[in-house]
Amino acid sequence: MQSPSLVQAITQAAQVTSTPSALVRRALKVMQPYLGTRLINWCTLNPWTLQPNTIYFPINLNALPFFKPARRITDSLRRFDADKDRPFSLHWMIRNSHVAATLHNVYNGDLEKSGRLSRPELTLLGIKDELRLLLQHNQQTWGVISAIHRKRHFTQSEVKMMRTIGPLLGDATRASFVHTLTTASPSEDTAPGVLMMDRKWCISESSREADRLLGDETTRGMPMWLDQLRPSQEVAAPPSLVVLTSNGPVTAHSSNLNGKPLVFVERSKPMIIAELLMRTYGLSLRERQVVAAVFRGWPTRKIAFELDIADWTVQDHLKSVFSKVGVKSRLELTSHLLFSHSIDSPHTMSAAGTSG
Numbered sequence: 001m002q003s004p005s006l007v008q009a010i011t012q013a014a015q016v017t018s019t020p021s022a023l024v025r026r027a028l029k030v031m032q033p034y035l036g037t038r039l040i041n042w043c044t045l046n047p048w049t050l051q052p053n054t055i056y057f058p059i060n061l062n063a064l065p066f067f068k069p070a071r072r073i074t075d076s077l078r079r080f081d082a083d084k085d086r087p088f089s090l091h092w093m094i095r096n097s098h099v100a101a102t103l104h105n106v107y108n109g110d111l112e113k114s115g116r117l118s119r120p121e122l123t124l125l126g127i128k129d130e131l132r133l134l135l136q137h138n139q140q141t142w143g144v145i146s147a148i149h150r151k152r153h154f155t156q157s158e159v160k161m162m163r164t165i166g167p168l169l170g171d172a173t174r175a176s177f178v179h180t181l182t183t184a185s186p187s188e189d190t191a192p193g194v195l196m197m198d199r200k201w202c203i204s205e206s207s208r209e210a211d212r213l214l215g216d217e218t219t220r221g222m223p224m225w226l227d228q229l230r231p232s233q234e235v236a237a238p239p240s241l242v243v244l245t246s247n248g249p250v251t252a253h254s255s256n257l258n259g260k261p262l263v264f265v266e267r268s269k270p271m272i273i274a275e276l277l278m279r280t281y282g283l284s285l286r287e288r289q290v291v292a293a294v295f296r297g298w299p300t301r302k303i304a305f306e307l308d309i310a311d312w313t314v315q316d317h318l319k320s321v322f323s324k325v326g327v328k329s330r331l332e333l334t335s336h337l338l339f340s341h342s343i344d345s346p347h348t349m350s351a352a353g354t355s356g
Contacts, residue, residue: 183248193210294334
């Protein structure tokens with residue numbers, strides 16, 4: 001495949017507004033023949049904490065005969081990223097502005113020295129090289145793509161081309177989360193769900209409500225955010241966790257029933273979604289404070305007084321907010337951030353019980 005064709009195909013895939021998982025399927029389908037490998041995964045990240053959300057694969061994980069080894073390898077790669085100063089780690093790439101890099105080049109061909117994969121895992125897959133691509137938008141990292149080659153090293157032309165499509169996919173990933181946040185079903189629409197975890201903190205069973213809330217998070221992806229809820233002696237699990245999933249934002253917390261670990265998931269409340277939307281649109285802390293005041297119905301003078309800023313500064317902040325969100329008034333801003341995800345679309349409303 002010629003390079004211009006890849007850029008054109010990625011551009012077309014990125015222009016379609018959809019959920020993160022749908023974007024992943026389209027983009028990876030295009031990238032596989034160009035890179036000459038099917039061993040590609042796409043990990044979405046929380047851009048504010050850089051914690052992994054979900055690792056997506058181009059095929060249904062339930063169809064993989066080596067699912068458990070794949071999970072073990074994924075856990076190994078995640079532990080590698082925990083060392084923020086290690087070359088080729090996620091934080092190292094971001095700090096050194098390496099949008100794309102290969103393991104072979106960073107470690108001069110010595111994959112074992114990198115500690116990226118253990119010897120059994122290298123032997124199992126016969127790995128020759130790995131390429132990582134950061135998906136960034138406005139200096140925030142929304143995801144990372146990892147491709148593994150079993151036959152050869154990645155070429156410099158392939159790395160250069162990945163650097164070219166990285167910003168396209170970074171913008172598309174952010175847009176996919178905006179789409180998911182603004183089209184999520186109302187919080188009352190779905191009852192809370194339950195995930196039953198095994199000793200290794202993998203999902204052993206899930207309720208129908210959990211499957212509905214998480215969508216294809218557990219079939220085409222590994223929900224890595226679950227690891228943040230895993231109890232340990234060293235670090236206390238957070239009381240709750242808000243996660244951006246392909247099926248909408250969910251709030252999760254871990255519990256225990258008769259010695260069996262459980263994770264409860266529920267649709268996040270409108271104010272939580274509004275906060276996520278503001279962050280996703282790139283609003284600064286002060287801009288978010290002004291928007292919160294707008295939600296309360298405060299006029300410009302009261303906002304200025306409460307935040308100890310000038311009236312014209314409030315107006316400047318609002319102009320910036322309107323530009324980032326794509327609205328023209330306070331009413332439209334409130335409607336978009338608070339109600340776009342809280343009211344059923346006219347196309348999805350049931351006709352039962354209605355009359356002309």
